[in-house]
Amino acid sequence: MTDFDSATPIYLQLAERIQRQIVRGDLKPGEKLPSVRDMGVQSGVNPNTVQRTYRELEAMGIVETRRGQGTFVSENPEVLQTLRESLKRAEISRFVEGMKAMGFSDAEIIAGLKDHLTEAEGRYEDD
Amino acid sequence: MRMIKFEHVGKRYLKKVALKDINLELKPGKIVGLIGENGSGKSTTLKLIAGLIQPTSGVVTVNGRRVTRRISEHVAYLSELDEFYGFFTVGEMIAFFASQYPDFNREKAEEIRRFMKLAPDSKIKNLSKGNRGRLKIVLTLAREVPVVLMDEPLSGLDPMVRDAIVKGLISFIDLERQIVLITTHEIKEVETILDEVLLIKGGEIIGHKNVEELRDRENLGLVEWMTKVYAGDCPPTV
Numbered sequence: 001m002t003d004f005d006s007a008t009p010i011y012l013q014l015a016e017r018i019q020r021q022i023v024r025g026d027l028k029p030g031e032k033l034p035s036v037r038d039m040g041v042q043s044g045v046n047p048n049t050v051q052r053t054y055r056e057l058e059a060m061g062i063v064e065t066r067r068g069q070g071t072f073v074s075e076n077p078e079v080l081q082t083l084r085e086s087l088k089r090a091e092i093s094r095f096v097e098g099m100k101a102m103g104f105s106d107a108e109i110i111a112g113l114k115d116h117l118t119e120a121e122g123r124y125e126d127d
Numbered sequence: 128m129r130m131i132k133f134e135h136v137g138k139r140y141l142k143k144v145a146l147k148d149i150n151l152e153l154k155p156g157k158i159v160g161l162i163g164e165n166g167s168g169k170s171t172t173l174k175l176i177a178g179l180i181q182p183t184s185g186v187v188t189v190n191g192r193r194v195t196r197r198i199s200e201h202v203a204y205l206s207e208l209d210e211f212y213g214f215f216t217v218g219e220m221i222a223f224f225a226s227q228y229p230d231f232n233r234e235k236a237e238e239i240r241r242f243m244k245l246a247p248d249s250k251i252k253n254l255s256k257g258n259r260g261r262l263k264i265v266l267t268l269a270r271e272v273p274v275v276l277m278d279e280p281l282s283g284l285d286p287m288v289r290d291a292i293v294k295g296l297i298s299f300i301d302l303e304r305q306i307v308l309i310t311t312h313e314i315k316e317v318e319t320i321l322d323e324v325l326l327i328k329g330g331e332i333i334g335h336k337n338v339e340e341l342r343d344r345e346n347l348g349l350v351e352w353m354t355k356v357y358a359g360d361c362p363p364t365v
Contacts, residue, residue: 046320
């Protein structure tokens with residue numbers, strides 16, 4: 001349950017988890033996030049850290065806090081589109097860095113990716 | 128502003144030096160871990176804050192007041208030892224604590240007891256070690272005091288109980304008002320709930336860090352950092 005790696009601040013790892021939930025659609029636009037304490041219990045994290053995660057996401061415009069009501073996923077489609085795009089880029093650059101570190105050329109990476117997608121066709125769901 | 132402060136605090140037991148010239152300030156709203164090998168001075172530090180022992184030199188203050196035995200009005204202390212009356216039931220023990228401490232919140236105690244899945248009519252002498260550990264958490268966290276001290280709350284307990292205790296801490300600590308100090312060897316288990324960590328070795332504080340900053344600036348988790356500082360590879364910052 002509490003799988004955090006030890007080299008990155010926990011508040012950032014938690015923020016990334018929530019962003020992925022939003023992009024996957026597990027958290028819908030306008031949906032209320034768990035309270036700070038509930039999120040703390042669910043993820044085994046200090047409430048102060050959760051608070052910081054929520055503040056960070058709020059600064060990025062991904063969630064908004066309504067006084068007395070809680071924290072909600074933004075309903076702004078632009079924000080969500082940007083989030084989708086930036087998670088995609090982050091994932092791709094992680095992959096590409098790993099490939100380059102092993103000495104693969106751009107052409108090999110692209111060809112390999114195409115092959116993989118063709119072979120795996122139907123294995124990943126499209127939506 | 129409530130705060131724990133050590134000024135040049137030393138503690139000797141006969142010839143044995145337990146703590147040397149400790150200077151320390153802790154602010155409220157935090158969960159602070161005290162880590163270090165056996166006999167390094169972790170428990171002594173907690174007992175000084177609880178007023179259970181007096182420093183040989185220097186001054187310990189809580190909330191600006193010099194610590195005496197009467198500090199227990201402001202400090203809840205969970206001992207490493209079991210010191211229960213075996214003939215009491217869980218419910219009677221809760222009632223007994225409520226009668227001893229005016230700050231004891233019975234409703235909160237009931238809530239934590241249910242969270243910890245303890246039956247009110249179980250006799251304490253029949254409780255497993257894990258359930259006695261759970262009961263201690265109920266009794267400690269039901270007190271509405273600014274300072275909560277927990278000496279090895281996880282030690283010797285199975286993983287399920289440890290998880291319940293960590294979750295109980297997250298659920299029931301009031302970080303708007305309280306500071307919590309925990310001594311532990313189970314570093315991995317508490318790492319995600321700590322704000323700050325104090326590393327103690329041979330009676331001295333050799334490191335005092337914000338846990339998130341440690342990850343942010345040095346890309347180190349607690350275990351790696353502790354190993355490094357203990358080995359003397361990285362300059363301690365107090």
